[in-house]
Amino acid sequence: xxxxxxxxxxxxxxxxxxxxxxxxxxxxxxxxxxxxxxxxxxxxxxxxxxxxxxxxxxxxxxxxxxxxxxxxxxxxxxxxxxxxxxxxxxxxxxxxxxxxxxxxxxxxxxxxxxxxxxxxxxxxxxxxxxxxxxxxxxxxxxxxxxxxxxxxxxxxxxxxxxxxxxxxxxxxxxxxxxxxxxxxxxxxxxxxxxxxxxxxxxxxxxxxxxxxxxxxxxxxxxxxxxxxxxxxxxxxxxxxxxxxxxxxxxxxxxxxxxxxxxxxxxxxxxxxxxxxxxxxxxxxxxxxxxxxxxxxxxxxxxxxxxxxxxxxxxxxxxxxxxxxxxxxxxxxxxxxxxxxxxxxxxxxxxxxxxxxxxxxxxxxxxxxxxxxxxxxx
Numbered sequence: 605x606x607x608x609x610x611x612x613x614x615x616x617x618x619x620x621x622x623x624x625x626x627x628x629x630x631x632x633x634x635x636x637x638x639x640x641x642x643x644x645x646x647x648x649x650x651x652x653x654x655x656x657x658x659x660x661x662x663x664x665x666x667x668x669x670x671x672x673x674x675x676x677x678x679x680x681x682x683x684x685x686x687x688x689x690x691x692x693x694x695x696x697x698x699x700x701x702x703x704x705x706x707x708x709x710x711x712x713x714x715x716x717x718x719x720x721x722x723x724x725x726x727x728x729x730x731x732x733x734x735x736x737x738x739x740x741x742x743x744x745x746x747x748x749x750x751x752x753x754x755x756x757x758x759x760x761x762x763x764x765x766x767x768x769x770x771x772x773x774x775x776x777x778x779x780x781x782x783x784x785x786x787x788x789x790x791x792x793x794x795x796x797x798x799x800x801x802x803x804x805x806x807x808x809x810x811x812x813x814x815x816x817x818x819x820x821x822x823x824x825x826x827x828x829x830x831x832x833x834x835x836x837x838x839x840x841x842x843x844x845x846x847x848x849x850x851x852x853x854x855x856x857x858x859x860x861x862x863x864x865x866x867x868x869x870x871x872x873x874x875x876x877x878x879x880x881x882x883x884x885x886x887x888x889x890x891x892x893x894x895x896x897x898x899x900x901x902x903x904x905x906x907x908x909x910x911x912x913x914x915x916x917x918x919x920x921x922x923x924x925x926x927x928x929x930x931x932x933x934x935x936x937x938x939x940x941x942x943x944x945x946x947x948x949x950x951x952x953x954x955x956x957x958x959x960x961x962x963x964x965x966x967x968x969x970x971x972x973x974x975x976x977x978x979x980x981x
Contacts, residue, residue, distance in 0.1 A: 824934060
């Protein structure tokens, strides 16, 4: 039931103990895998083309027994099953990558880099480079995933060019604003974005469920004075509030508020906390837009405390020390994770010809393309 690994293997020893596969790794760590988990995830129970399951979990005997474990001559770990007299073979690399432990869960979001206004160098790339795919596109998408935003230079200054950027990693998320929308001053605007007014940092479409998770803004024309873009790392601000005032953080992460948008043809309403946590308590999303938040509707004894938390969060978001400002030139584009990074702008003359085009996309497309590119590198 026990086998020692060769010098070339990362596995020192594998054995069956208490109906679990126990692997001692060369770096001194140990991993355990239950027999039921092993049978449920065995390679022979999956389609080799796409990894989808061929075996129903409910068809596996709950008392399945692993009878033996050995390291084969070709470096695989072979599990012998007691009842069926069959074997399942696992790659040690796959088992290591899927080792289940609290430490691994805690490190799930370790790739994020939180930042404030002191971010030394803005993450950026050139369109002609990422349009070729490969490492340049991988690195730019990785930057978006790491920092929550990135700049792109050299995008053709023509209408709908930003859609070509989305085509590199995913699909446009069409909304009531269309496949894309023009951000410039117009007469009788249905949104303050279509004026020359300054816009405080916000996430887009908080009144929608689900919220578009990526936003792209492409500069077609700029103005000389004003119109600077601003970005704020909502996760950095939220973690700051969690440290400074945990009770206020908890209120914003638990009590839902409503966001509302309406015009002649649209009436959108969604309810959610300003801060969303995942099952492990890590930050998952920020939903903040002072222009479209509806009147609070809490119990009287909650109102003062919630307002104190809401205003504390808002002051951190609007603190210049937490913001980065930059001027887009024609051909520049920036993309933000719309559930993490808030964006805004400084005011400009409504008679100016500042013209941005925007569109939405979804983060799962970016993540999928990034994983494929990493797999190919």
